[in-house]
Amino acid sequence: MTLQSFLRDKLIPIGTVLLAIFALWYVFTVVLNAPFERDQAERAGVEISTLELISNTMAQKRPILPAPHQVAVEIWQTTVEKNITSKRSLIYHTWVTLSSTMLGFALGTTLGILLAVGIVHSKVLDKSLMPWIITSQTIPILAIAPMVIVVLNAIGISGLLPKAIISMYLSFFPIAVGMVKGLRSPEVMHLDLMHTYNASRAQVFWKLRWPASVPFLFTSMKVAVAISLVGAIVGELPTGASAGLGARLLSGSYYGQTIQIWSALIAAAVLAAVLVMVIDLIGRTVTRRMGVVA
Amino acid sequence: MSWSWILAAVVFWLATWATNQVLAQKRFKDKTMQGSVDVLIPILFGAALLVLWEGVCKGFSVPTVLLPPPSMIWARITASTDILWADFRQTYLKAVIAGFVMGCGSGFIAAIIVDRIPFLRKGLLPVGNLVAALPIVGMAPIMVMWFGFDWESKAAVVVIMTFFPMLVNTVAGLAASGHIERDLMHTYGSSYWQTLFKLRLPAAMPFIFNALKINSTLALIGAIVAEFFGTPIVGMGFRISTEVGRMNVDMVWAEIFVAALAGSLSYGLLALLERAVTFWHPSYRKR
Numbered sequence: 227m228t229l230q231s232f233l234r235d236k237l238i239p240i241g242t243v244l245l246a247i248f249a250l251w252y253v254f255t256v257v258l259n260a261p262f263e264r265d266q267a268e269r270a271g272v273e274i275s276t277l278e279l280i281s282n283t284m285a286q287k288r289p290i291l292p293a294p295h296q297v298a299v300e301i302w303q304t305t306v307e308k309n310i311t312s313k314r315s316l317i318y319h320t321w322v323t324l325s326s327t328m329l330g331f332a333l334g335t336t337l338g339i340l341l342a343v344g345i346v347h348s349k350v351l352d353k354s355l356m357p358w359i360i361t362s363q364t365i366p367i368l369a370i371a372p373m374v375i376v377v378l379n380a381i382g383i384s385g386l387l388p389k390a391i392i393s394m395y396l397s398f399f400p401i402a403v404g405m406v407k408g409l410r411s412p413e414v415m416h417l418d419l420m421h422t423y424n425a426s427r428a429q430v431f432w433k434l435r436w437p438a439s440v441p442f443l444f445t446s447m448k449v450a451v452a453i454s455l456v457g458a459i460v461g462e463l464p465t466g467a468s469a470g471l472g473a474r475l476l477s478g479s480y481y482g483q484t485i486q487i488w489s490a491l492i493a494a495a496v497l498a499a500v501l502v503m504v505i506d507l508i509g510r511t512v513t514r515r516m517g518v519v520a
Numbered sequence: 521m522s523w524s525w526i527l528a529a530v531v532f533w534l535a536t537w538a539t540n541q542v543l544a545q546k547r548f549k550d551k552t553m554q555g556s557v558d559v560l561i562p563i564l565f566g567a568a569l570l571v572l573w574e575g576v577c578k579g580f581s582v583p584t585v586l587l588p589p590p591s592m593i594w595a596r597i598t599a600s601t602d603i604l605w606a607d608f609r610q611t612y613l614k615a616v617i618a619g620f621v622m623g624c625g626s627g628f629i630a631a632i633i634v635d636r637i638p639f640l641r642k643g644l645l646p647v648g649n650l651v652a653a654l655p656i657v658g659m660a661p662i663m664v665m666w667f668g669f670d671w672e673s674k675a676a677v678v679v680i681m682t683f684f685p686m687l688v689n690t691v692a693g694l695a696a697s698g699h700i701e702r703d704l705m706h707t708y709g710s711s712y713w714q715t716l717f718k719l720r721l722p723a724a725m726p727f728i729f730n731a732l733k734i735n736s737t738l739a740l741i742g743a744i745v746a747e748f749f750g751t752p753i754v755g756m757g758f759r760i761s762t763e764v765g766r767m768n769v770d771m772v773w774a775e776i777f778v779a780a781l782a783g784s785l786s787y788g789l790l791a792l793l794e795r796a797v798t799f800w801h802p803s804y805r806k807r
Contacts, residue, residue: 239643
């Protein structure tokens with residue numbers, strides 16, 4: 227991509243949209259927070275100028291909608307200026323969420339791949355399991371999250387694993403479906419070629435099906451990692467708000483700390499974006515090493 | 521511990537497995553016969569799972585707090601239909617449907633606008649793709665704070681959750697019609713709107729239904745999770761979180777059963793509708 231087309235197709239349009247979002251955000255900050263300021267001024271019995279009103283709306287302690295720079299300041303204070311082992315550090319909470327996300331993601335990927343291998347190789351599994359895998363996802367599984375956490379807690383399993391189990395349940399589905407597609411993607415001609423080589427089932431699997439499914443694997447891993455993060459966050463809600471981004475959201479909503487909620491949200495968004503990008507990068511590198519022309 | 525329960529469950533499991541093994545290998549000449557067998561196999565599998573669940577619970581006398589057997593859950597469902605119905609009305613009929621319609625509708629309209637303006641497409645699509653991957657459920661506490669405890673805040677969460685998948689998928693769908701078809705419309709001298717309604721929207725339907733199906737699950741999840749953050753004393757999410765606290769796990773499972781039923785039914789309904797609308801699509805044509 228040349229610099230000029232990068233500017234024309236990426237930087238300028240995306241930049242404009244982002245700028246527009248920020249501008250809208252500021253407008254809404256003023257509009258939503260203004261009633262409170264007017265109310266305050268009226269009670270104090272002072273006239274408040276429009277300019278003052280606007281600047282006041284961006285400096286409230288518990289605004290209805292915090293201004294972007296307030297959130298930025300909060301993030302700066304809770305990441306750079308706090309010790310990362312401190313319970314008030316956003317990095318600490320992000321780390322807690324990240325670790326259960328990664329564990330759940332790893333478990334989900336393994337389970338998904340195993341299911342896909344079973345489904346591709348056994349007709350019975352294909353016919354009996356596949357409809358249930360699809361049905362399992364029409365169940366709003368996050369609804370079970372609090373129960374899984376509480377119940378596992380009751381029998382003494384707490385900490386990372388219960389949250390990871392929720393992430394696993396959410397993330398195995400895209401992997402299983404994508405891998406079934408991927409393992410079935412070799413053409414009949416290639417399968418016949420393996421057949422003429424007198425290749426065993428295992429050989430067909432390792433030398434043809436598995437390599438053919440790698441691009442599918444990475445595509446579905448990108449989806450899976452994003453939803454296992456959602457699972458980890460929701461899994462943290464009922465743990466009594468001890469640690470993690472979900473806990474930050476919950477305690478923020480209990481105490482009306484909107485700035486804290488927004489900074490946790492931004493942290494979650496950044497984490498999701500980074501995770502997806504990392505998977506994308508790994509996927510690209512691997513497929514390039516395998517000889518796929520990008 | 522009673523071995524008879526476990527034994528019975530395992531025997532039933534093996535029997536259904538063997539039946540499925542036989543059924544799956546057979547090829548039936550008759551189309552309807554083959555179709556009903558294809559339906560029967562997963563049902564048998566599901567029944568085996570249920571029996572195994574029941575057997576393990578009864579056999580190992582698993583504490584009901586941990587995992588209640590299906591029979592107990594079913595007893596709870598039939599015993600408390602009025603509570604379940606009230607929760608269902610609050611969460612599904614009010615919040616989910618309102619939010620789903622508004623979210624998908626606005627996503628659809630936004631997609632048509634975005635499609636019309638190439639600059640917006642270049643700028644908004646990457647952002648939309650990113651947002652679609654974000655944990656939007658996290659917006660729930662904020663929405664509860666803005667729109668109050670009643671169903672409006674849940675509908676708002678559902679709107680945000682369903683908007684972006686709809687936007688991204690519809691834009692992709694509008695680009696799905698081929699150049700040849702578009703050129704044909706051009707030679708007919710058709711206007712932008714004629715091309716849109718007669719060619720591009722029908723061609724986009726598989727994508728749009730894909731988004732609708734994704735959204736039907738997302739909407740239910742969004743509404744239930746939003747209720748964890750504050751709600752009047754009715755609603756599926758409220759019931760789940762309070763009954764978990766009171767260790768009434770059978771009630772939680774009853775609530776989950778309702779949610780699963782609602783989720784599967786709405787998914788099925790959308791799938792049927794998709795079949796009716798996109799009858800021309802290769803995957804639905806009779807072979």
